[in-house]
Amino acid sequence: MTCSFKGKYLHSKYNPLVEGERFAQTVEADFSPLCLFILEPALSYCADAIKKKFPNALICAIRFSSAFVKSDSQWHKVFYLDQANFSIPLSEILFETLGEEKLISSLAFSWPPSQNAFPEQTVRCWEEIKKAILKARDVMGTRAYFSERWLKNSLIFASNIKRPVIAEKGNLPLIIAASGPSLLSSLPFLKKYRDYFFLIAVSSALMPLQKNEIRADMVISSDGGYWAKRHIDFSGQDSTIFALEAESAVPKKIFENNKIIPLVYDDGLEKDFLDAIGCPYMLSERNGTVAGTALCFAHTLTDGNIYLCGLDQAPSPAFQHTQPNALENGNSKNDSRLRNCETRITKSRFSSEKSLEIYRNWFITNSAYFSKRVSRLSDNFKYDFPLGNISEKNWDDFEKTELVKKKNDCTKKISFSGEKKIITKGERKKILEESLLQLSKSSKFIEEVFPMDAILIKRELSGDKKKILEEKLHEKIALLLKKCGRLIRG
Known part of the structure; x- marks a missing residue:
């Protein structure tokens, strides 16, 4: 079989299979790719030859047309440039499906006849691939920068936690308070209807809630940076x-004074450490923003409706967060006549645009799932960006929906149980050191703590170069184990 589009043949009229094999011979790489894209391969005559040439790679087709769906089975993965839902760009679908490791180690090639037949689609496709790879590079850069810090945070968490508890699911309506500027419009209503919902505050929203005498049922934090501790490091919250994600930065007094739900990623090292000391935990999902982590976790807490307050996901011309804010309180102390508050706020506005776009796109990409019972809630606030299929509601809607359920008393509270006395600090030190040493020999440890090194080793074709990279990695691991040993014993 062969085919054409607007008079341009997409395959040879004589022997398209040989044509596909010849194309595969031209596909060259100076490293071992984890993923390879072919842009609109039409009837897919090149697929088998490319699979044989790159047996360790995920071989993907990116379609410009649905006319060739019958040959989709010849590829490991198939993506479509124009999805049914145009609010989700291809770049986001590629990132969500493949992740940063595969995208960073990927190659892409156009099937030449399709490039001639679909010039506009080809250009758009290359732009989407570029966006996906740049995002993967940024995420991998963050992982590489913070990975050692996350490991140390996990060891500190496992060494110090005293009062772990587990949440038991209910069906109360649940509100997540983020700290975007729109939270300000909801503060009077959060106070007015406080008895009608379960309230989760992301860490940066805790201070404005307490300032307005609004009690949060739970505070969630997942950020591993030292600055994250400032949002929860103040008095008046012992109950x-x-x-807390076990990788997050936590003030030590919270370990002493508060009940904690340990959150772990299913593939994270922190899960192994808590298993080793017999500490209970709940699973969470890896996310770039704490609001995303909170939303995923909220689905494990309630069967009721979930509302998002203060989730603007857009830069603001004024403060980026509802005030008071712990970081703003600290930064304002350095304001001067030459470097004043307005200059700092403007700089913050523009520097946050890229990260907010990444976070916003995550909500949009997953909005079809969340829209079943998730809404943004405000006092008729005008958001700059919609979040895909997630609806926007005001407090009148909340009153009509949720107060009726409350009056009929058909709700079940979210409760907490399982506060468990775990082994002493002295016993933990030995167990954690042994667990760390054992884990350090695994590929999981290398990929989590040294992600860039792991990728470079996987990509390398030369045996000698690979050996040098592996020797350098072993030196890094030995140095890190010494640092972590001192941390555990200290």
Whole structure:
């Protein structure tokens, strides 16, 4: 079989299979790719030859047309440039499906006849691939920068946690308070209807809630940076329950004073450490923003409706967060006549645009799933960007929906149980050191703590160069184990 589009043949009229094999011979790489894209391969005569040439790679087709769907089975993965839902760009679908490791180690080639027949689609496709790879590069850069810090945070968490608890699911309506400027419009209503919902505050929203005498049922934090501790490092919250990712930065007094729900990623090293010391935990999903982590976790807490307050996901011309804000309080102390508040706020506005776009696209990409019972809630706030299929509601809608359920008393509270006394610090030190040493010999440890090194080793074709990279990596691991050993014993 062969085919054409507007008079341009997409395959040879005589022997398209040989044509596909010849094309595969021209596909060259100076490294071992983890993923390879072919842009609109039409009837896919090149697929088998490319699979044989790159047996360790995920071989993907990117379609410009649905006319060739019958040959999709010849590829490991198939993506379509124009999805049914145009609010989700191809770049986001590629990132969500493949992740940063595969995208960073990927190659892409156009099937030449399709490039001639679909010039506009080809240009758009290359732009989407570029966006996906640049995002993957940024995410991998963040992982490489913070990975050692996350490991140390996990060891500190496992060494110090005293009062772990587990949440038991209910069906109360649940509100997540983020700290975007729109939160300000909801503060009077959060206070007015406080008895009608379960309230989770992301860490940066805790201070404005407490300032307005609004009690959060739970505070969630997942950021591993030292600055994240400032949002929860103040007095007056000894009775608060904290849901804390074990990789996050936590003030030590919270370990002493508060009940904690330990959150772990299913593939994370922190899970192994908590298993080793017999500490209970709940699973969470890896996310670039704490609001995304909170939304995923909220689905494990309630069967009721979930509302998002203060989730603007857009830069603001004024403060980026509802005030008071712990970081703003600290930064304002350095304001001067030459470097004043307005200059700092403007700089923050423009520097946040790229990260907010990444976070916003995550909500949009996953909005079809979340839209079933998730809404943004405000006092008729005009958002700059919609979040895909996630609806926008005001407090009148909330009153009509949720107060009726409350009056009929058909709700079940979210409760906490399982506060468990775990082994002493002295016993933990030995167990954690042994667990760390054992894990350090695994590929999981290398990929989590040294992600860039792991990728470079996988990509390398030369045996000698690969050996040099592996020797350098072993030196890094030995140095890190010494640092972590001192941390555990200290």
